[in-house]
Amino acid sequence: MNKLEVKLGDLTLKNPVIPASGTFGFGYEFARFYDLNILGSMSLKGTTKDPRYGNPLPRIAETERGIINAIGLQNPGIDAVIANELPKLKPLYNDKVIANISGFSVDEYVHTASMFDKEDQVGILEINISCPNVKAGGMAFGTSAENAAMVCREVKKAVKKPVFMKLSPNVTDIVAIAKACEEAGADGISLINTMLGMRIDLKTGKPIVSTKMAGFSGPAIKPVAVRMVYQVYEAVKIPIIGIGGIATAEDVIEFMMAGASAVQVGAQNLVNPYACRDIINDLPKVMEKYRIEKLSDIIGKAH
Amino acid sequence: MDHIQIYTIKSNVKIAEDTFKMVLSGDTSLITAPGQFVNIQLDGLYLRRPISIHDWDEQSFTIIYKVVGKGTEQMSKMAEGEKLDILMGLGNGYTVMDKQNVAVVGGGVGVPPLYAMAKKLKAEGKHVIAVLGFGYKDQVFCEEEFKAVCDEVYVTTNDGSYGIKGFVTTAMEGKNIEYFYACGPEPMLKALHKTGIPGQLSFEARMGCGFGGCMGCSCKTLTGYKRICVEGPVMLTEEVTFDE
């Protein structure tokens, strides 16, 4: 057996390295940098029922070892993703991809998930519940266990493919939300999404990005993400995809020891488009250094 | 070959107030058109810094940058022989149009990318007018370089301390300009757009990646949403809108 191989439920990945949603477009943008087939899988740009432009510029601010983004889920909408984006990626990537799904109502999640469910290229449906629930005053679905479970339950009823719930870290009790999703039938948990952050421009005295507050990620958030993966691993039996600040092969191992079965690399793809390739290439060396024979052996080792 | 390469600084000199010119040696095969940019990694800073290509040949390329913050400050202190990690050949760049009487119009640190464009236009036999706009005398740079490759060169300063007093549009009045290629601050691009002369405008945005991965730089145009880093930074006057 390939010593980098890991399992996410019934799906076998040749290695645990997956580019994270929103930092890898619909995949094909990165094909000019390297052969995408080296990747364990890839999580595509968050897709909604209708096309979205997203937020006004500026959408990006830099911070120490991190980035703040206010993209606002720009995407062409599910119909165009199926008609144009998936076919463009198809000749470039042979394994199954992860469809990342956003919505502003339960119906929208169910609609988009059902559409992706019919696509052969898609192996996992990843439900991003960091979006505001428009009908319930705009509070994010992911900030309450009941709302998270409701989305999960309704999507599960409508689809056949495995459903991974992608959790927001902007909550007081991540464990309660993870457990609620597991009880509602989730096949796995992806965590974490971006933390809520802000940067102020000292010259203008105003927040830098147009939405003022925005999603903070990158190496700076890694300890928070490792902690949350660790906590959730203790509480649920379903597999976890660890996300947050991963930039090196050592980071991958740290997340797996905390309890992740696979990982996603986000912001680091933006500063180094070769990040995932380099991490995959470095893994065997780093495994040797820490005397790890098979990556799957170390999942949850820190417990 | 990776699109990220390590480049060696051949020279890094001050050419105007807070403005530096840096020559870097290394592979330039990914540069395809004037108006493209590179993305530079700097010590201790997470995001790369986008800077336009001023000129290039087979073994080296030149950038001109203004010190405005931590990254450009760090660059200004680097010496010959030091190395930089650079993501190459980004953006669409300018396209030479079939128009004979043309202007290259630059404002401040928007001037640099127009130099390679002026050379290209001249090589294709066009009549090239350069209009270079600055705030005041101490900011002026590259006038001699443009004089060596253009048919006419006009420098403007807002306060009249050097050249023509006024904006780039002041200097363009009454001249035979069928088409223009421009780069500069947004108010300048807007003023050029208002003249009604057709042309190509190069835009800036805060970028997450510089190569199409993040949607951080996406803007609305009359022909749909465009990423300034991939479908830009150069856009056509007829597709650009300054509303909102």
Ligand SMILES: Cc1cc2nc3c(=O)[nH]c(=O)nc-3n(C[C@H](O)[C@H](O)[C@H](O)COP(=O)(O)OP(=O)(O)OC[C@H]3O[C@@H](n4cnc5c(N)ncnc54)[C@H](O)[C@@H]3O)c2cc1C
């Ligand atoms: C396509 C393109 C070409 C450019 N070409 C040139 C050039 O040839 N010469 C030159 O002097 N400048 C150029 N700029 C502007 C240059 O990128 C910024 O001045 C530089 O990033 C500032 O970095 P800093 O660390 O010194 O400033 P800081 O303010 O410390 O930077 C903080 C963050 O804001 C971003 N940022 C700040 N100002 C700008 C800006 N004006 N545009 C985009 N991002 C910004 C930085 O990249 C960084 O992520 C260009 C910008 C773009 C988008």
Ligand SMILES: Cc1cc2nc3c(=O)[nH]c(=O)nc-3n(C[C@H](O)[C@H](O)[C@H](O)COP(=O)(O)O)c2cc1C
């Ligand atoms: C520019 C950008 C866009 C993102 N877009 C999405 C998205 O559409 N859907 C989603 O679930 N997460 C999105 N994320 C969150 C990432 O997938 C990831 O969960 C988060 O950034 C933490 O990982 P990192 O620290 O490696 O960046 C985005 C992140 C960034 C930086």
Ligand code: FES
């Ligand atoms: S800066 Fe990332 S898409 Fe343009």
